[in-house]
Amino acid sequence: MTQRDIFFVANEVDELGGVGRWQAQLATLLAGRGHRVTIVGIAPAGHPMDLGENPPFRTVTLYARRPPGRPRPRRLLGSADPAVRRHDAHMRAAASRLTGLFRAAAPGAVVIVTQVWAMEWVALADTAGHTVIGMTHESFETARKSSRFGRVKKYYGTVDRLLALTQEDADRWVGEGMNNLGFMPNPLPLAPGEPSPRTEKVVASIGRLSHEKGVDLLLDAWAEAAPRQPGWTLRIYGRGESEAELRRRCAELGVEDSVDFAGQTDDVPGALRASSVFVQSSRGEGFPLVLLEAMASGVPCVAFDCAPGVREIVGHEEDGLLARPGNTSELARHLVRLMSDEELRDRMGEQALRSVRRFDPDAITDRWERLFDFLER
Incomplete structure (x- = not known):
């Protein structure tokens, strides 16, 4: 099996919750197979979890604090609005750090974009020569009721593969005109050990x-x-x-x-x-x-x-x-x-x-x- 440079790019490196736990587990599993794994977070976690003393992957965070959203441009100025230009310049600067990481990787590297917000920075970076995999860690219906729905279609439309969590969700995204779909279930987060005796009420x-x-x-x-x-x-x-x-x-x-x-x-x-x-x-x-x-x-x-x-x-x-x-x-x-x-x-x-x-x-x-x-x- 080819040993690769693998990058996870996520909203945060170590946010407490299901996505953060999945990310740390899969990074550890892939590192255990000999891959060189880096987790890149856009911003620091609001509620960080403990990754342990010596995780088998390196971590990078692009911003010292969570960046504000892109301001709505004033009607007469459009993209020439100074506030918009400053925001976009800061995004490009952060994305250039991603470009540096990706260019230093060996051929055959893989970029796994864990959350669509993070994809906004990956889209500005140079990923030439690398495989880019986008992920949606929620059901199609949950995404459809949020602002993420439009952003998934906008930012994940051209990645090499967009992974849903189930075949049923993947089929729903295909129905929205996405043609790069696959699905991947989450791994069991712990090895079956001593089971519950099921005697406590x-x-x-x-x-x-x-x-x-x-x-x-x-x-x-x-x-x-x-x-x-x-x-x-x-x-x-x-x-x-x-x-x-x-x-x-x-x-x-x-x-x-x-x-x-x-x-x-x-x-x-x-x-x-x-x-x-x-x-x-x-x-x-x-x-x-x-x-x-x-x-x-x-x-x-x-x-x-x-x-x-x-x-x-x-x-x-x-x-x-x-x-x-x-x-x-x-x-x-x-x-x-x-x-x-x-x-x-x-x-x-x-x-x-x-x-x-x-x-x-x-x-x-x-x-x-x-x-x-x-x-x-």
């Missing part, structure tokens, strides 16, 4: 306390489920801007005694092993790593079927249960089924352990290397 939720993660919807579902299964606890791991509002909602629903706001955890496997059911109530997702982690811990999942990546991971009635997006009563019924039936929990938990192995990190890394070889030809 705990339903776990892990994720940022934000509107997108739908913990408010989860609390509504829990208010229906908890009275039907006394003695169970909903343990919510995470921090975020919605925490105070969610605590108030918990009190309004009268479920404070059965809900534990456990804060941020640095031990996700331990949190999962201490639970018997995992629940995800997101309004939108890409290819959620925490579902993979729960299944690797032998914990059956209940989730809203809010994205192709969710149903790609969880097989309804096989290794977990899926509810229609936003349907809190259906989510509650699924929770009660698993909470009330130990045999069902065990059967689905054991099947989750088996089925999640299709996302084995070595197998996903093999797919990346085959893609590099194919695009070089």
Whole structure:
């Protein structure tokens, strides 16, 4: 296998969250195959995660602080507006640093643009002779509801390959006139280890306390489920801007005694092993790593079927249960089924352990290397 210079270009090098964790994991996997890996961030992370003392890749950040967006030019001046010209000059200067990194790379280098905002700088840099792969780490529907939709079509239209997370999402982008699509699932973020015994009366939720993660919807579902299964606890791991509002909602629903706001955890496997059911109530997702982690811990999942990546991971009635997006009563019924039936929990938990192995990190890394070889030809 050819050993290459591989650049990840992202919004940040080490932002806490799913994309940051995926990026650090894949960079480590590729470095383990002998590739020379660099992660380039446009700006410093607002909430950095720990990359460890000696990560097997180098890191570069282009700006000392997050740059402002491009100002809207005054009508009479257009692109001659001094504020616009200053902004564009700063972008070109930062992009020239990328050009320097790319020109110093050996032939056969690969540039993986993790997020479309970062692609705005890559588009200004000289990538001649290198393969450029763009990525969208969210479902087509989530992108369609945001400003990223137009930017994906604008900035990723000419890259060598645009990767979605699932075949279903890739097909939707093809329907928008994009003709360079592929898809690549996320690798399992941890090796299946000691599974949960599934004996604790705990339903776990892990994720940022934000509107997108739908913990408010989860609390509504829990208010229906908890009275039907006394003695169970909903343990919510995470921090975020919605925490105070969610605590108030918990009190309004009268479920404070059965809900534990456990804060941020640095031990996700331990949190999962201490639970018997995992629940995800997101309004939108890409290819959620925490579902993979729960299944690797032998914990059956209940989730809203809010994205192709969710149903790609969880097989309804096989290794977990899926509810229609936003349907809190259906989510509650699924929770009660698993909470009330130990045999069902065990059967689905054991099947989750088996089925999640299709996302084995070595197998996903093999797919990346085959893609590099194919695009070089």
